[in-house]
Amino acid sequence: MIIAKKLDSITALDAQVRRLYETAFPVEEQIPYEDLMVLMDKMPLDFTAYYEGEEFVGFTIVYPRKTFNWFWYFAVCDELRGKGMGQQILSMLIEEYKDCTNILDMESPDQVCENSEQRKRRCAFYLRNEFRKTGVGKSFEGIDYTILMMGNGSFTLDDYEQVLDELRSFWKAMPDEE
Secondary structure: OOOOOOOOOOHHOOOEEEEHHHHHOHHHHOOOOHHHHHHHHHHOEEEEEEOOOEEEEEEEEEEOOOOOOOEEEEOOOOHOOOOHHHHHHHHHHHHOOOOOEEEEEEEEEOOOOOOOOOOOOHHHHHHHHHEEEEEEEEEEEEEEEEEEEEEOOOOOOOHHHHHHHHHHHHOOOOOOOO
């Protein structure tokens, strides 16, 4: 059985969590880990690590908002993928946020790229789990993203821009490195 442990900017410094963050996502999608820890102290982020017994399984980062929650990062250890761990974690997230509209952005399964099969499997995984396509997408640094959502309502490009603006405002409030 998987258990969830909420992390703060101190407990998130765990080497396993950091290693998974830095290997599970393309560099273009990562905020430098030290900056992410600073953002955790400035933003209302829900950073959760998941364990099966003592074994680290994965993590999620959710940005809870009034109008919807943004499932920002979701990763399972590479050697545990395909064993139902991601399904268990996503089911836990869905249960925790069941009374809310939830959105996520992911690399578009329609973009021609080296990992297109992985993207298609990932999209199918979310669609099997009550997410639906919004028709909203955006490109950053040569990567096309698509937005999926679950819950009531709709999601527009303006909604996406609002989330990005909020993140930028927290980011700008961070102290400059010297």
